[in-house]
Amino acid sequence: MEHKLDISVVVPLYNEAESLPELTAWIDRVARGEGLSYEIILVDDGSDDGSWEVIERLKSSCPAIRAIGFARNYGKSAALYCGFAAARGEVVFTMDADLQDSPDEIPAMRRMILDEGYDLVSGWKRKRHDPVGKRWPSKFFNWTARAVSGIRLHDFNCGLKAYRRKVVKAIEVYGEMHRYIPILARQAGFRRIGEKAVEHRARKYGESKFGLERMVKGYLDLITVSFLSRFGRSPMYFFGSLGTLMFLFGGVTTVWIIAAKLYKQYHDLPLRPVADQPLFYLAILAVILGVQLFLAGFLGELIDRNSSDRNKYLIDRTIDCK
Structure with missing residues (x-):
């Protein structure tokens, strides 16, 4: 029988070996401070920088770590899909592995799910520590997503999100659909979608994986998810x-x-x-x-x-x- 936990933290990663020890220790500190039973699900999306070896070392000192390693790079949506399938927590969190998302936001976002009745809470990076070339395309992208979906979120693509467990078990994430999880959740019947302003930190290690091709794929997937939400079954x-x-x-x-x-x-x-x-x-x-x-x-x-x-x-x- 599956043992349920208070929270699951799903972390998709690609070549983030340097940040993993600090991130997992931070999540552990926050969860223990709140007295929460937890698991950290690290999904290695085909890293070639030794990330898996780091995960194996971390597992020996942190039993709460579980991990999935892909044979090649499939993308963030694939990592989230497999992480969601493995999650056992009552509330499931996602965050990026680059330390730009703060685990300190976990308690407040969990309370929004359990006490305020939200099905999904999306982070809003009100003050972003990213280059202009990444911020302005993101603003335009979010404006378009709001106009098409009718969901009033400032930051669809924020990696830090909290979900009621039944949400992640009901949605199917593929392609670049991780950007549109709030739309997928509403399509699946979960309409209590909230937002919380969260701390966004400057990248400490490595380089951003952001590229122009992700914006192109993102817009193509926006068309896809908009079509599927209306005509996917008919x-x-x-x-x-x-x-x-x-x-x-x-x-x-x-x-x-x-x-x-x-x-x-x-x-x-x-x-x-x-x-x-x-x-x-x-x-x-x-x-x-x-x-x-x-x-x-x-x-x-x-x-x-x-x-x-x-x-x-x-x-x-x-x-x-x-």
Whole structure:
């Protein structure tokens, strides 16, 4: 039988060997100070700087550490997905491994979950210690996410979050979807989403893994999660409706063009051959696209009803996470 704990702290990491001893000691100090039973789940996302060896050494002095090591780098969403699956805490926290998130925020965020009834509490880095080239794209990204989702959070991408346990067991994180966990949670029926201003610290070790490609992937995934939140279980509603409208437009236009030609021909009026009219070809194109969109919706329904689990990651080592 699974033994439940007060809190689980899931820490995805990639090449953060220098920061791990300080981070785990800090989490241990905070949890013990609050009298909480806890576990630290370190998910090594294919590090090549000796992070796993550091984790093995830390385990000998901190039994609360559990760890998952990927065979290669899959990304933060994959790490969170596996960490969530392994978590046993009543309240589950996530934080980055670079020491920019403060474990001192854990007690207050836990109280917001247990005492104030929130399902999810997202950190808000009100004062960020990041370069301008990272802050301004993040501001624009968060504005777009708020506008699309309707969730009034200042910082969707803050790594420090707290979740009621049933939330992390109900959501599916993949791609770059870790940015949109509040949207995924609301889609799963968890609407009590709160926010807390948290301390953000300057990076102490290593370099940021942030890059332009993450922004591009983030926006593509925003489109994906917005679509899935509306039509994920019924793609026919989107593709079928759009396809039907295009088919009707093309069909009615084609009939009108042919009928107009026959009318003019019957009354000996000047007329243009149907094949000389660009509108005729546009109408035929609309009919073809309409049929294709309708079939896309139909195939989407078939795939959705027969799909298997998409999250398959090659884990080649674990510590107490079986």
